[in-house]
Amino acid sequence: MENVLIVENLTIAFGQLLAVNSLSIEVREGEILGIIGPNGSGKTTLLNGISGLYKPKSGSVIFKDIDITDFSPSRRCRLGIGRTYQVPRTFEKMTVYENVLVGGVYGASLSEKKARYKVYEILELTGLLHKKDLFAGSLALLDRKRLEVARALATNPQLLLLDEVAAGLTEAEVNEVLRIVKYIKESGVTIIWIEHILRTMMEAADRVLCIASGKKLICGNPKEVLAAEEVQEVYLGVEEG
Numbered sequence: 001m002e003n004v005l006i007v008e009n010l011t012i013a014f015g016q017l018l019a020v021n022s023l024s025i026e027v028r029e030g031e032i033l034g035i036i037g038p039n040g041s042g043k044t045t046l047l048n049g050i051s052g053l054y055k056p057k058s059g060s061v062i063f064k065d066i067d068i069t070d071f072s073p074s075r076r077c078r079l080g081i082g083r084t085y086q087v088p089r090t091f092e093k094m095t096v097y098e099n100v101l102v103g104g105v106y107g108a109s110l111s112e113k114k115a116r117y118k119v120y121e122i123l124e125l126t127g128l129l130h131k132k133d134l135f136a137g138s139l140a141l142l143d144r145k146r147l148e149v150a151r152a153l154a155t156n157p158q159l160l161l162l163d164e165v166a167a168g169l170t171e172a173e174v175n176e177v178l179r180i181v182k183y184i185k186e187s188g189v190t191i192i193w194i195e196h197i198l199r200t201m202m203e204a205a206d207r208v209l210c211i212a213s214g215k216k217l218i219c220g221n222p223k224e225v226l227a228a229e230e231v232q233e234v235y236l237g238v239e240e241g
């Protein structure tokens with residue numbers, strides 16, 4: 001399998017704090033790479049380093065053999081890296097439909113006509129079609145998460161970065177998110193999925209990376225990683241619930 005993304009010795013600093021500390025990962029085409037780790041371990045910062053929101057202190061990010069380390073977030077998006085935000089960044093006073101359309105027109109640079117067609121497809125897939133005319137601000141949590149994923153999909157990513165899209169949901173709602181993510185994977189999109197809910201990693205991830213204090217602790221098949229002693233120590237010991 002080919003690597004879609006290679007992160008090499010990435011370090012992202014906030015003042016003295018090395019939130020991501022010389023981290024290296026390889027993401028294979030078509031896989032779901034799950035990322036777990038305690039709160040504050042640098043998961044979101046790593047994602048921000050990949051999507052271009054934060055500039056690294058050192059290291060590099062290679063996407064489809066292109067060194068994108070100095071590329072802006074929008075350039076990375078146009079190249080095929082889509083993302084969701086841990087705290088949804090939907091436009092509250094726009095409808096669900098309009099929110100997704102913005103992703104299609106600006107992110108994927110589609111004509112408005114093509115984007116409209118794509119938006120319907122994505123709304124259907126994410127289970128939002130019958131809510132397309134509601135204001136985003138009026139949605140309950142599951143639908144907000146759905147909309148976050150829908151907006152990211154509208155940018156037509158080859159690599160999709162998901163940041164805790166199942167967090168805070170009920171069992172049944174988590175199953176719905178799992179269904180959507182698996183479907184996206186089946187359509188050929190490579191996925192990096194940060195999630196605290198270990199069941200989602202067991203059920204969906206091909207490999208799991210556990211990070212602690214900005215460093216790679218272990219990376220491998222989900223069963224092995226979740227059972228590893230060092231993971232139990234740093235992660236399960238502090239996990240809530």
Ligand SMILES: Nc1ncnc2c1ncn2[C@@H]1O[C@H](COP(=O)(O)OP(=O)(O)O)[C@@H](O)[C@H]1O
Pocket residue numbers: 014017019037038039040041042043044045046
């Ligand atoms: N914009 C920022 N400015 C300063 N510190 C930050 C910023 N973003 C994250 N951090 C710090 O970096 C560390 C890693 O944070 P984060 O990547 O959000 O962790 P995680 O997503 O694993 O919970 C934490 O100590 C956090 O407080």
Ligand SMILES: [Mg+2]
Pocket residue numbers: 043044045086
């Ligand atoms: Mg986070």
